[in-house]
Amino acid sequence: MHFKALRIDQHNSGILAQYQQMSVDELTAGEVLIRVEYSSINYKDALAATGAGQILRRFPLNGGIDLAGKIEHSTVPQFTQGQSVVVTGSGLSETLDGGYAEFARVPASAVIIIPEGLSALDVMTLGTAGFTAALAIHRIEHNGLNPEQGEVFVSGASGGVGSLAINMLVDRGYAVTALTGRDSQREYLQQLGAQQVLLRQNLSLTTLPLEKARFAAAIDNVGGELLSWLIRSLRNQGSVASIGLTGGSDVHTSVMPFILRGVNVLGINSAATPRPLRETVWQRIATDLKPSKLDATRTRIVEFDQLLDVFPEYLHNRVHGRTVVRISH
Ligand SMILES: NC(=O)c1ccc[n+]([C@@H]2O[C@H](COP(=O)([O-])OP(=O)(O)OC[C@H]3O[C@@H](n4cnc5c(N)ncnc54)[C@H](OP(=O)(O)O)[C@@H]3O)[C@@H](O)[C@H]2O)c1
Incomplete structure (x- = not known):
């Protein structure tokens, strides 16, 4: 099975991000295969994809430090097919293939079941x-x-x-x-x-x-x-x-x-937050820290194939709020 990914690689002395077809076997290793529904854009994603900052620690990798979607397959018993999950940081787009792809395979330790009261769109508005x-x-x-x-x-x-x-x-x-x-x-x-x-x-x-x-x-x-x-x-x-x-x-x-x-x-180092604290914080986000104006902070949803046009806006401080990326329908 082949799918689309925004892959970042070294090119001459710089960085090149381009859409490619790849297979699940080519993804970095992990116990949980996720069909990605939404990702998001953070300042760090723009740095990674444009080469304005050194974010990737190995090449090539799929970009995207955030993802939300449904589990397609798990080799560990605590997760089952069809569960809605979120992954933020945890090495995505640094040492692991990230969320700018229709599939991602990630370590079980990074996977959080989306808490009740939040949707995949909500968790990527947060990201x-x-x-x-x-x-x-x-x-x-x-x-x-x-x-x-x-x-x-x-x-x-x-x-x-x-x-x-x-x-x-x-x-x-x-x-x-x-x-x-x-x-x-x-x-x-x-x-x-x-x-x-x-x-x-x-x-x-x-x-x-x-x-x-x-x-x-x-x-x-x-x-x-x-x-x-x-x-x-x-x-x-x-x-x-x-x-x-x-x-x-x-x-x-x-x-x-x-x-x-x-x-x-x-x-604050969100990417390397230990799992127990990560779970506590997501629980709070779904309850006493749930933002009442989440929809107002989601200033736009961009389609997967528009990503390369949007990154420079981050480097020139021309965006506000949060941008969600629709990866699959
Ligand atoms: N430590 C962590 O775990 C962690 C996690 C997430 C993000 N970050 C970092 O936190 C920062 C914010 O992330 P973000 O996702 O909110 O990014 P963002 O959406 O791009 O927002 C950054 C904001 O910083 C302000 N800004 C931009 N250029 C500036 C400059 N030259 N001087 C002063 N302020 C400037 C702008 O706000 P105004 O126009 O309103 O001033 C801009 O909207 C980034 O540096 C990011 O890498 C760190």
């Missing part, structure tokens, strides 16, 4: 972005955050992680301050419930060893100087979840925020 937003909130709350403690700051607000984090936080009663680089996204962010929307260009990142203690917590998708400033701007015992690096990877800080305010920096 790695939504899982990461929920994981960050889970970790910050585990460190003591509750809505009485004050404002939560979300950067990269109109992106996938940012949009879903805002929706989840607001639903739980938090007051959210959103930071965006685009004034055109103000209305979208207010619709998601952000109480205050700040423009990145207007934010002056002063460099005092300790800034005014303003935020109870922060979810940061930007990194660099902004993350340094956030560490200095957290209240006593505040936490920042460091997720992304769209604004830079270097962080300079003194120890003052840590030893004088007890500030926590929580590193």
Whole structure:
């Protein structure tokens, strides 16, 4: 049986992503064969397919760090044919063939049965972005955050992680301050419930060893100087979840925020989340962290064969919210 895949390979000194026909035997090894229904686009997928970032650790591989679909075959007894499942991260499009293919074969340890109350379309509207937003909130709350403690700051607000984090936080009663680089996204962010929307260009990142203690917590998708400033701007015992690096990877800080305010920096690595925590977070996404405006964050559904046209938009920050990819009908 042959099927279509978007395969990424090295080409001359760069990267080439192209549609190919392949067979199940050519897929990377795993106990569970999944017929993929939907995938999604994350910033990382655009980096992988265009070569703008080094994501794949072996070549060639099918792209797509997320997938949802139905089990076609399993060699382990805990899964059976026809079950609806989701896989995010877990090595997809890094060391394993990913979700941009009509079939994927993955290790059983990466497969999560879609919790009741969510559909395949829902879980790909969430995808790695939504899982990461929920994981960050889970970790910050585990460190003591509750809505009485004050404002939560979300950067990269109109992106996938940012949009879903805002929706989840607001639903739980938090007051959210959103930071965006685009004034055109103000209305979208207010619709998601952000109480205050700040423009990145207007934010002056002063460099005092300790800034005014303003935020109870922060979810940061930007990194660099902004993350340094956030560490200095957290209240006593505040936490920042460091997720992304769209604004830079270097962080300079003194120890003052840590030893004088007890500030926590929580590193988030969604792709390598251990299975028990992964299950806990998906359960929360289906229940107390289920975003009430999920449909509004799904800004479009693209067809499988349109993928190559869409990736550059991510690199030039011309998209907002989440893009779902329809792999098979
Ligand atoms: N650690 C993890 O496990 C994990 C998981 C998922 C994602 N990530 C990372 O988290 C980040 C966000 O992911 P995503 O899926 O939400 O990506 P996305 O949908 O592409 O959104 C990224 C957002 O970042 C902002 N941005 C873009 N360029 C920027 C720049 N030069 N400076 C500052 N802000 C900029 C934009 O928001 P505004 O226009 O509103 O400012 C953009 O919408 C990425 O770096 C991604 O690789 C990490």
